[in-house]
Amino acid sequence: MPTEHNNTIAVAMSGGVDSSAVAALLRAQGLEIVGLTLQLWNQRRLAGHEGMPESVQGRCCSIDDVYDARHVAEKLGIPYYVVNQQARFEADVVRPFVSEYLAGRTPIPCTLCNNHLKFDQLLITARQIGADRIATGHYARNHYDPARGRWILSRPADYTKDQTYFLFGLTQDQLSRTIFPLGEMQKPVVRGLAAEAGLAVAQKPDSQEICFIPGGDYNLFLKAYLDEQGEPMPDTSGELVTTTGEVVGHHEGIQAFTVGQRKGLGLSTPNPLYVLSIHPDSHQVTVGPDDALLSRDLYANRLNWISIPELTEPIRVTAKIRHRHTPAPATLTRVDAETVHAIFDEPQRAITPGQSAVFYQEDEVVGGGWIT
Structure with a gap:
């Protein structure tokens, strides 16, 4: 309180x-x-x-x-x-x-x-x-809700400057001692x-x-930073493959790619190809058409809850999968104490491992985690 x-x-x-x-x-x-x-x-x-x-x-x-x-x-x-x-x-x-x-x-x-x-x-x-x-x-709002006994984080009046996506990890103690x-x-x-x-x-x-x-340029930074540290750049070169496993090219390292990327693939094809997924074990990068980037669900872990103490039953939310993404309606379900599963009403483009998924109910931040 x-x-x-x-x-x-x-x-x-x-x-x-x-x-x-x-x-x-x-x-x-x-x-x-x-x-x-x-x-x-x-x-x-x-x-x-x-x-x-x-x-x-x-x-x-x-x-x-x-x-x-x-x-x-x-x-x-x-x-x-x-x-x-x-x-x-x-x-x-x-x-x-x-x-x-x-x-x-x-x-x-x-x-x-x-x-x-x-x-x-x-x-x-x-x-x-x-x-x-x-x-x-930060453009955000917070207040204490005595009915729930929790500090609440909400989107700001100026939606165009909303920074709650970057603040989902704030604890109850931090919210109680922060003003926006x-x-x-x-x-x-x-x-x-x-x-x-x-x-x-x-x-x-x-x-x-x-x-x-x-x-x-993230890839350039990685090279410069590792060189400064006296560490070799790991060899993560490998194949560019289609969803059927056909090899269509080669790349110099998986660190140069992100899901949804179109430029820099080094491929000449009749129709544009995009990065669909990255496989660190095999060093393969799967490419395909834009519509193949659409997905109906995601899993997230390393969770932090704000408006609720924990997720105990399925709830309706809108989920934001990147800073400039419009929160999309979804059903959020607990998998275990560390993981949740979000199923979207409509397919979303380029759900990317490593990014945050932040869950809202109207303007309130329910919580968030990291996409696996």
Whole structure:
């Protein structure tokens, strides 16, 4: 149930307009604010290495973002701290990302970061500096429901900025100590608040790339990172095959593919072919027509429940299988304590192992897990 909180709130400041607007908004409300930025990755670490681009523009958590966050804190007159979490970020986010890709799955590092690092470490640091709550610039809503005795996570007013897909791993304790001031706001209003507060980041573009992968070339990052670590790139080369087993080509490694991919197959065919599935044991990549990507069900494990304590009987949900996917109606059934089975009313395209499946009832997040 809700607990009494003190008047000090730690704001997770990324250097972007959203978290900066949150700091300005809470400061204007007369609350005691402390700014925190997690230093997660050395943006120059692999720049130019093994063909990696030199530019670090457009990524979250860059050194420029730290400078912007510090400038906002100075403008607002609030204490500001940078917390170095590079070692933990590499262990909990980067290494699992590398391992998943080499195993033929497609992980989501931003979700891994939220689940295993950001909220956990921010709350620990907040307590150390006398704050028992954190505020973030995520577009989401949360509240306590006394009837269920649970904290509820819901989609924001601005559906176009909905970030609940990346937050399904938050625990009840984390939700009880987190506030999302932008949950009821539209993005243009947020920019307006930042402008009114005189913040230079008011018109700063949103970051688009994963913080440690400039240019978005995952395969290039894997090569550069493993080379830096003195580790050989595993030989996962193999065959491109059809659903009937016919060999139609060869590839240089399963890590270069994801389900639904069309480009980069190296095949010339009358009709477009797409990656249907990846087989890490045989190193085969199955390709086929677009309609073969449609599937009626998925299994997910490593579950976290939010609006319910656990799944005990089949329930109706809408399930989201990627960030830009429109939640689709499905029936969710427990397989065992670690696994659920979702059966969609209509086939969904490119259900991808390694991605998250997040389950909703109307705007509420029921819970989520990782597609197997």
